[in-house]
Amino acid sequence: MAPTQGPRAPLEFGGPLGAAALLLLLPATMFHLLLAARSGPARLLGPPASLPGLEVLWSPRALLLWLAWLGLQAALYLLPARKVAEGQELKDKSRLRYPINAGLPLGALPEMLLPLAFVATLTAFIFSLFLYMKAQVAPVSALAPGGNSGNPIYDFFLGRELNPRICFFDFKYFCELRPGLIGWVLINLALLMKEAELRGSPSLAMWLVNGFQLLYVGDALWHEEAVLTTMDITHDGFGFMLAFGDMAWVPFTYSLQAQFLLHHPQPLGLPMASVICLINATGYYIFRGANSQKNTFRKNPSDPRVAGLETISTATGRKLLVSGWWGMVRHPNYLGDLIMALAWSLPCGVSHLLPYFYLLYFTALLVHREARDERQCLQKYGLAWQEYCRRVPYRIMPYIY
Numbered sequence: 001m002a003p004t005q006g007p008r009a010p011l012e013f014g015g016p017l018g019a020a021a022l023l024l025l026l027p028a029t030m031f032h033l034l035l036a037a038r039s040g041p042a043r044l045l046g047p048p049a050s051l052p053g054l055e056v057l058w059s060p061r062a063l064l065l066w067l068a069w070l071g072l073q074a075a076l077y078l079l080p081a082r083k084v085a086e087g088q089e090l091k092d093k094s095r096l097r098y099p100i101n102a103g104l105p106l107g108a109l110p111e112m113l114l115p116l117a118f119v120a121t122l123t124a125f126i127f128s129l130f131l132y133m134k135a136q137v138a139p140v141s142a143l144a145p146g147g148n149s150g151n152p153i154y155d156f157f158l159g160r161e162l163n164p165r166i167c168f169f170d171f172k173y174f175c176e177l178r179p180g181l182i183g184w185v186l187i188n189l190a191l192l193m194k195e196a197e198l199r200g201s202p203s204l205a206m207w208l209v210n211g212f213q214l215l216y217v218g219d220a221l222w223h224e225e226a227v228l229t230t231m232d233i234t235h236d237g238f239g240f241m242l243a244f245g246d247m248a249w250v251p252f253t254y255s256l257q258a259q260f261l262l263h264h265p266q267p268l269g270l271p272m273a274s275v276i277c278l279i280n281a282t283g284y285y286i287f288r289g290a291n292s293q294k295n296t297f298r299k300n301p302s303d304p305r306v307a308g309l310e311t312i313s314t315a316t317g318r319k320l321l322v323s324g325w326w327g328m329v330r331h332p333n334y335l336g337d338l339i340m341a342l343a344w345s346l347p348c349g350v351s352h353l354l355p356y357f358y359l360l361y362f363t364a365l366l367v368h369r370e371a372r373d374e375r376q377c378l379q380k381y382g383l384a385w386q387e388y389c390r391r392v393p394y395r396i397m398p399y400i401y
């Protein structure tokens with residue numbers, strides 16, 4: 001039996017049963033979406049028109065392309081870093097060092113999405129098994145608070161080791177931003193190019209979806225260092241949930257609107273396109289403003305851009321912003337992100353529910369994530385967090401939630 005680490009964290013995601021269900025449901029959902037997007041009816045809630053055989057899913061070419069992609073990203077990751085940043089302080093007061101250094105064949109990509117998703121899922125399972133075995137020999141101090149229930153399925157899903165590395169190569173940090181997010185916008189671009197090949201030029205809706213999501217990924221890579229303070233890096237173990245999430249779920253489900261538009265072209269006039277651009281700009285303004293304000297404050301509370309904001313002192317010595325974006329609601333960055341998610345779906349029209357899957361999933365993900373973060377912050381800050389909740393009563397949406 002592997003050593004478990006001290007007092008056990010509360011079970012999440014429905015415990016072992018929930019983890020087992022998600023291990024099957026998540027890949028099944030991703031394949032359903034891929035099949036629905038390319039089907040005529042494009043039904044989100046109906047069964048797929050037909051189930052693909054192994055001859056459709058398995059492609060040695062796709063495996064080679066996927067491994068080459070991962071290899072390329074890993075090689076870029078290992079290039080001499082422009083800068084090295086330190087992560088958050090660990091339990092033993094040490095800090096890990098991370099390279100800050102985020103920088104392709106597209107034409108065949110749209111026909112290969114299914115076999116690529118298949119090998120990405122296979123890779124995620126095999127990689128998660130490696131991570132689980134690696135955690136068996138990791139010291140107790142290297143284990144995450146969550147993924148050490150002692151139940152193999154739950155721990156495999158949630159991940160046991162907090163910062164699994166080989167030498168300087170940090171697997172979780174590498175997967176969080178590179179193969180998935182960059183793969184996502186490459187798939188979008190391949191779909192835009194395919195539409196140009198089929199219809200003479202990309203539609204305005206395809207341009208908008210590509211542009212909005214390229215902005216989002218470019219922003220994430222530009223602010224790469226901010227990922228070091230997210231709960232995925234600082235709190236969650238690296239297991240199947242994040243391995244599959246980063247390497248398969250992000251590139252193949254986040255590109256759903258572009259996939260839908262290739263098979264179901266949508267008319268979009270300039271007036272409506274302008275309104276959608278305004279919605280995305282508003283979402284991005286809130287998203288970036290709130291994230292930058294908090295990250296600046298965390299880095300240097302005396303920075304002139306945040307020094308004038310009202311704060312609440314806590315017993316840990318860290319302060320909580322209670323004015324500015326973080327005085328509006330407790331997660332203003334999530335609000336901005338959800339407004340952008342709406343803007344990504346609107347160019348696909350309202351004839352199908354399928355393009356709104358991301359908005360529905362993402363709302364559920366952020367509501368769940370917000371609840372997890374609340375529990376962690378209440379544990380960290382106690383009475384100060386209760387005071388914050390009293391003064392800022394709404395979680396994500398002002399006067400609604």
Ligand SMILES: NC(=O)C1=CN([C@@H]2O[C@H](COP(=O)(O)OP(=O)(O)OC[C@H]3O[C@@H](n4cnc5c(N)ncnc54)[C@H](OP(=O)(O)O)[C@@H]3O)[C@@H](O)[C@H]2O)C=CC1
Nearest residue numbers: 230231291294298319320321322326333334337369373377
């Ligand atoms: N597209 C996608 O699939 C996803 C996108 N995201 C986006 O990633 C971004 C990061 O989100 P996430 O990783 O959840 O974490 P957040 O950036 O929301 O950070 C939460 C942490 O911020 C600190 N904090 C909270 N309130 C305050 C306050 N009032 N003053 C100062 N510090 C505060 C706390 O940490 P501490 O006090 O310890 O510093 C808390 O744990 C968000 O914009 C989110 O929308 C997230 C998940 C998925």
Ligand SMILES: CC(C)CCC[C@@H](C)[C@H]1CC=C2C3=C(CC[C@@]21C)[C@@]1(C)CC[C@H](O)C[C@@H]1CC3
Nearest residue numbers: 026176177220230232241242244245246249250
């Ligand atoms: C049900 C899913 C399989 C669960 C996996 C969720 C993951 C896809 C997300 C968990 C947190 C993420 C973050 C981002 C991408 C998605 C995942 C990995 C960002 C990198 C997106 C860009 C933002 O600027 C920062 C985000 C940090 C968290």
